[in-house]
Amino acid sequence: MHPVFPFVVAALLFGVGAYGVLVRRNAVLLLMSAELMLNAVNIVLITADVTIQRTLKPALPATGQIFALFVIVVAAAEIGVGLAIILRLYRLRRAVAVDEIPLADPLPAGAVLADDGLDERS
Amino acid sequence: MTVADVLLTAIGAVVVGSALLVVTTRHIVHAGLWLVVTLTGVAALYLVLTAELVAWVQILLYLGAVVVLLLFAVMLTRAPIGARDDLDRPRWPGVLVGLGTAGSLAALLANAYRWDKIELPAAGTAERIGEHLFRSWVLPFELVGLLLLAALIGAIALSRSGDE
Structure with a gap:
């Protein structure tokens, strides 16, 4: 097996993810592109694990695979919190386009949040 | 070229191609569905690279949980059904940065590993x-x-x- 193949695939996948993060406007699509980048990193970890096992004989075997497992779990946590933030944003602004979010306009004190029927207790 | 090399190249092409569709498609829901293809391809890559457990965790967590959550978010934010032209910002900075990172990373890794050949270890x-x-x-x-x-x-x- 030539390790250069999966490494190049990972590099291309990371580039595609970076493109998506910079170009997409919808926040959900932005999260999808971030997932692509995380997957590229995981491919590098797994390939490096396989490669280094054979050449360097590290003290702890299978470290790359275990790191990949941790990355997957942390990505799941990130998606959970990220989607909660996006839903909150949608309720406040009725839009999830990231370049339409004003950086500084505080809601007036006591403003009533938009009721879109998503709330159980309205 | 061994069997593993052929498999890695073929699956890699599928992964990168469907990832490109994720970031270029004009349907939000289609992006989620192409993401399923990409993530399954990545799991297949892990299987070829002998990372068996990671591949199944990938299927279980990414396909089972993350994609479903993303599709839920698409529905809850009342994303438009059908093709939309306003999903993208001006493309050239993204193309520049994407090509730059992909190219430089690929060059770096290809230069580090050249045409080395390794034997795959026992399955993880x-x-x-x-x-x-x-x-x-x-x-x-x-x-x-x-x-x-x-x-x-x-x-x-x-x-x-x-x-x-």
């Missing part, structure tokens, strides 16, 4: 990985559990309606 089955995980990595494992709990509570607190 659940038994083998689990042994290392619960022997050398117990503390990080427990910390990840704590992190998941914190993320769960954070997500619930954020998505609660109202500010009472």
Whole structure:
């Protein structure tokens, strides 16, 4: 097996993810592109694990695979919190386009949040 | 070129191609569905690279949980059904940065590994990985559990309606 193949695939996948993060406007699509980048990193970890096992004989075997497992779990946590933030944003602004979010306009004190029927207790 | 090389190249082409569709398609829901193809391809790459447990965890967590969550988010934010032209910002900075990172990373890694050839080790089955995980990595494992709990509570607190 030539390790250069999966490494190049990972590099291309990371580039595609970076493109998506910079170009997409919808926040959900932005999260999808971030997932692509995380997957590229995981491919590098797994390939490096396989490669280094054979050449360097590290003290702890299978470290790359275990790191990949941790990355997957942390990505799941990130998606959970990220989607909660996006839903909150949608309720406040009725839009999830990231370049339409004003950086500084505080809601007036006591403003009533938009009721879109998503709330159980309205 | 061995069997593993051919498989890695073919699956890699599928992965990169469907990833390109994820970031270029004009349907939001289609992006989610192409993401399924990409993530399945990545799991197949892990299988070829002998990371058996990671491949199944990838299928279970990414395809089973993350994609479903993303599709839920698409529905809950009332994303438009059908093709839309306003999903993208001006493309050239993204193309520049994407090509730059992909090109420089690929050049770096290709230069580091040249045409080295390695033998694939024994498969990373659940038994083998689990042994290392619960022997050398117990503390990080427990910390990840704590992190998941914190993320769960954070997500619930954020998505609660109202500010009472």
